[in-house]
Amino acid sequence: MGVVVLPRSLTELFPARDGRPALPRRVSVFPFGEDGGDAVPPTVGDLIEHLDRTWPGLRDRLCEPGPVLRAYINVYVDGEPASIDTPVPESATVHVLPAVAGG
């Protein structure tokens, strides 16, 4: 079953608060959609919106207005570079990785 793997530097921004659980490093997001499955696979953007509903502000940490992925945020779907519009199959593993930056 599909899972989103998140970096520690991101999960630390969303600790447990007001009854909301802490954002985990690995988040299962499938089956996706209200009926437990979608005819059309969700996109990376859809997954981010889905996570943002539980952890408000997460979208703003990963995306610029548009939305588009922030310049130093890389997303991979089953190991392949992805954009915000990339479809995500139900069995996929999605990695969110901060690029080499800072100092």
Added chain:
Amino acid sequence: MTQRLLVLLGTKKGAFILEGDAARRDFIVRGPLCEGWPIQDVNVDPSSGAILAAGGSAWYGPAVWRSDDLGATWSHSSEGLTYGPDGPKIRTVWNVTPGLDGLYAGVEPAGLFRSTDGGATWSHVEGLTNHPTREGWQPGNGGLCLHTILAHPSDPRRMWVGISAVGCFATEDGGATWEARNQGVRADYLPDPYPVTGQCVHKMVLAAGSGERLFQQNHCGTYRSDDAGRTWVCLDEGLPSTFGFPMVASPRDPDTVFTVPLNGDDRGRYVPGAAMAVWSTRDAGGSWTALREGLPQDHAYLGVLREAMARDNLDPFGLYVGTSTGQLFASADEGASWRLVADYLPPIWAVETVVVAA
């Protein structure tokens, strides 16, 4: 009642809180806070007591952080801090300042945002971004940043902002319209040294009192205005340099202000002669005095940035200076003498204080 004195720091590697008391001698360091994000400014919302920290992460973008428990836990938000999907991307928040009608944030690229819910959401003050000079705004060395926000002490419709390298702007209608107020301020690097805009204001402060007197530390000189920024007079005579960043006004005397001149924009940007001094005037800039006791006088190749000096509200008031090399100096006697109270911190970008009950 016993009081706790908290010195809030914004640094390249997160926020820090130094806990001490009115003696201002010994402090306990807490941090890094805000997950080690670069923090450009720290402040306190007097309406709630919340500590605010403004900055931006290279990965996760700009945000204003907030703590309602003196730094034990934090939340962060950038909701509404945007120029929209077709506008320029906001890189970081340079300043967060409480006004009479809410919180204000200054960002890079330069713009002003307002929050009426304690920083949870923000709205763009479009009047400033729509100023007719906007197309000609050019960045300074640190970027096109709105780094200084001054709220009038009694009129919520009045405010001043400082933008590098554009100058001072003022509003008297709550942000709907803005006026450039740079008359008398030099821009030595431009063909016309006295343009309408293009000055590199580094820091402005309101003098104690009516809200009509301001002081300004600029890239090209030190200035005073007695007409709410409409005109400025140069106060360079008696100072070792025309270049510096921070400035702090006395809480009670409108003629007293403190600044830390640096040796020049092309000289290394450290204290003149590598001997640290805070300079003060007590006659509104007519004369200046170097305050050196307790500050390093040999091989001190350090600088002090625009937000890295602050005072407290005690009497006598204390002064605090954070350096680009990670030292925090404190004075318990309004600058007459100083003491190193913290070292080996990351480069300090902002200093603020708050006194709370023990």
